[in-house]
Amino acid sequence: MKLVLGLGDTGLSIARFLSKQNIAYRIADSRQNPPSLNNCPQSPILGDWTLDLLADIDEIFISPGIAQTEPIVLWAKQQNISIVSDIELFSRHAQAPIIGITGSNGKSTVTQLFGEMIANDGKKVAIGGNIGKPALDCLDDDIAYYVLELSSYQLDYTQNLRLFTGVVLNITPDHLDRYLSFEHYAQSKLSLYTHCQTSVINIDEPLTSKQSSSKIFGMDIPKNPKDFGTVTCHNSTYLLKGDTSLMCIDDMPLIGEHNIKNALAALSLGDQIGLSTEAMIATLKTFKGLEHRLEKVTEKNNITYYNDSKATNAISTITAIQALISTHKNIILIMGGVAKQEDYHPLFTLINEHKIPVVLIGKDTHKFEKSITNTTLANTLEDAITTAQSLIIKGAILLSPACASFDMFDNFEQRGRMFKDYVNSAH
Helix, strand or coil: CEEEECCCHHHHHHHHHHHHCCCCEEEEECCCCCCCHHHCCCCCEECCCCHHHHCCCCEEEECCCCCCCCHHHHHHHHCCCEEEEHHHHHHHHCCCCEEEEECCCCHHHHHHHHHHHHHHCCCCEEEEECCCECHHHHCCCCCCEEEEECCHHHHHCCCCCCEEEEEECCCCCCCCCCCCCHHHHHHHHHHHHHHEEEEEEECCCCCCCCCCCCEEECCCCCCCCCCEEEEEECCEEEEEECCEEEEEHHHCCCCCHHHHHHHHHHHHHHHHCCCCHHHHHHHHCCCCCCCCCCEEEEEECCEEEEECCCCCCHHHHHHHHHHHCCCCCCEEEEECCECCCCCCHHHHHHHHHCCCCEEECCCCHHHHHCCCCCEEECCCHHHHHHHHHHCCCCEEEEECCCCECCCCCCCHHHHHHHHHHHHHHCC
């Protein structure tokens, strides 16, 4: 008998898959009334988990949101019951090559960008994992490649995964409420490489550069003719493969140095699976990025609005600010929510050095107010936008919270949609 823990999107996808395979299972959720209750293929066990839930269970399929410190997980380990992610279950049944992408930041962008490169090269691709569809919902005999965004939570419960290639884009402090230390979190990310036949390495990332690689990318001129990098001349930056110029970054809709690195990562992965350079470059010239990730919303009355609601940690907001300061003389930052357990001082330093006014919202404004020189408090997101508009005549208003959203919103998507709705409807 199998046990499915968690009745979210991942748990439901596992349950649907097991039902189709006629595999006996029970499903349980620690909540009494989970929101997806009516979509469950069978009647679940609800409420606090007890030891008897493990009776006759030989394998557990677990949702990534369930921490390894949960009693049910510890009990299962004591009984030597295998605990497996949906990603590992997916890997057992996938017939096409799988590409894995992880990192603290940029993994969603690279996953979508790379998936579109494959499609533009005329091959059928499925994109899923921690983005879009759960992995098991992507299974299809006609797929040529699977591209999966993988979170550290998913990797934690994955012991066996067949990846054709993969990349760890970067590693910066995040989710430290879940991990014993930053080193523990980094090990989780780096575990992706243990599953790869071939590896793509960011040579500029200290924690990944020591890994053995099949292909590397970085912001300098490549030393190997098969690797990817950049060169700057006459005030323009160009993407390179070896010493061959591929395109000028000014031809990319994506902005910021971080997106140059994202482009290099996608090019490196594509080269590993034999995509045509022409298809990849054509994709880079049209790809506008993801919703809620430094998304240009509109321009009104000399003010450009950017929705970066997906920025739930300090480094993401730092990245967004650095991308905009080269093109906008004046920036107003809307920031705040539920603070992560991380060091925000580099963000404070950047804000104060560039004299960026900040409109603060959310639960943990007091943690930021004393460390930022120029702040204004707002009770709601709408108030924050109105306040920001009053502080600027020409420039950019950036929603980049550097915090989780669940004090005021269901998720970062709702926060971003509300920002866009108000901005687009306001005169």
